[in-house]
Amino acid sequence: MTTATNHRTPASSPNVTPALEVRDVSKNFGAVQALKSVSFNITPGKITGLVGDNGAGKSTMVKVLSGVHAPSSGTLLLDGEPIVFSNPGQARAAKIETVFQTLELVEEFDVAENFYMGQELTRLGPLRIRRTAEMRKEAAVAVGQLGINIPGGVTRKVRTMSGGQRQAVAIARAAFWSSKVLLLDEPTAALGVRETAQVLEVIETLRDQGAAILLISHNMKDVERLCDNVVVLRQGRKSGHLTGEFTGQDCVSYITGAVSDLDTNEAGDGE
Numbered sequence: 001m002t003t004a005t006n007h008r009t010p011a012s013s014p015n016v017t018p019a020l021e022v023r024d025v026s027k028n029f030g031a032v033q034a035l036k037s038v039s040f041n042i043t044p045g046k047i048t049g050l051v052g053d054n055g056a057g058k059s060t061m062v063k064v065l066s067g068v069h070a071p072s073s074g075t076l077l078l079d080g081e082p083i084v085f086s087n088p089g090q091a092r093a094a095k096i097e098t099v100f101q102t103l104e105l106v107e108e109f110d111v112a113e114n115f116y117m118g119q120e121l122t123r124l125g126p127l128r129i130r131r132t133a134e135m136r137k138e139a140a141v142a143v144g145q146l147g148i149n150i151p152g153g154v155t156r157k158v159r160t161m162s163g164g165q166r167q168a169v170a171i172a173r174a175a176f177w178s179s180k181v182l183l184l185d186e187p188t189a190a191l192g193v194r195e196t197a198q199v200l201e202v203i204e205t206l207r208d209q210g211a212a213i214l215l216i217s218h219n220m221k222d223v224e225r226l227c228d229n230v231v232v233l234r235q236g237r238k239s240g241h242l243t244g245e246f247t248g249q250d251c252v253s254y255i256t257g258a259v260s261d262l263d264t265n266e267a268g269d270g271e
């Protein structure tokens with residue numbers, strides 16, 4: 001029998017088409033090989049973990065997937081079609097949203113204004129006022145659907161909010177614009193226990209709504225609880241890919257190099 005926390009199914013489940021396929025992606029910065037022929041899938045309704053030591057290449061991977069960096073080689077496929085992003089706007093247009101560790105919220109804006117930031121709502125005059133009401137309504141619905149409780153609602157300014165509330169808003173904003181792929185870089189770093197729990201619940205809600213989620217985390221308890229499968233990067237290579245039943249300790253073994261799939265298979269990719 002499955003339990004409330006045991007929702008995993010094999011990552012190789014044949015009837016689930018990946019939302020985003022990463023194929024043999026490498027990224028060099030001059031002589032530094034940040035990513036070396038890394039392959040994995042991000043699947044709708046699943047949370048894929050991306051873990052590894054500092055400098056392993058996690059943020060570089062997120063930046064390749066979000067259009068910040070072009071890969072040096074390799075291919076990205078969106079819904080099975082090869083796709084190339086020349087800038088982050090193109091990735092967002094393709095419904096890939098990223099929550100960077102820095103969040104990129106505007107402190108002096110309220111929640112609704114942050115939701116629409118950079119999305120071209122620049123009409124002036126009475127039209128703008130009507131649009132503001134619409135924006136607030138839509139943002140409130142989006143926040144409500146994720147079960148996020150922000151006392152004061154969407155007209156609350158970000159600068160008055162706690163770290164957990166900000167994280168939740170940043171994730172809700174990304175979810176608002178993306179029905180497809182969400183890339184989350186350390187969404188619970190620097191949060192307290194209660195705030196972390198709130199943010200994890202938001203991520204699970206998005207998963208249940210069918211989003212394909214990539215979750216970078218250093219917290220192996222969170223990874224163990226949330227992720228359906230976990231890609232481990234070590235010195236730019238995929239040293240392991242955990243699926244089915246695994247523990248946080250299994251992840252740690254791959255992260256530290258105590259265990260590696262690279263010995264038997266250079267690409268680190270199972271048959």
Ligand SMILES: Nc1ncnc2c1ncn2[C@@H]1O[C@H](COP(=O)(O)OP(=O)(O)O)[C@@H](O)[C@H]1O
Nearest residue numbers: 029032034052053054055056057058059060061
């Ligand atoms: N813009 C860059 N220019 C040069 N080197 C970089 C750049 N970004 C990352 N690197 C290097 O790539 C490697 C992987 O970094 P990063 O992806 O940030 O790792 P992680 O997020 O896993 O800690 C590191 O050696 C880092 O110094």
Ligand SMILES: [Mg+2]
Nearest residue numbers: 055058059060
């Ligand atoms: Mg990083």
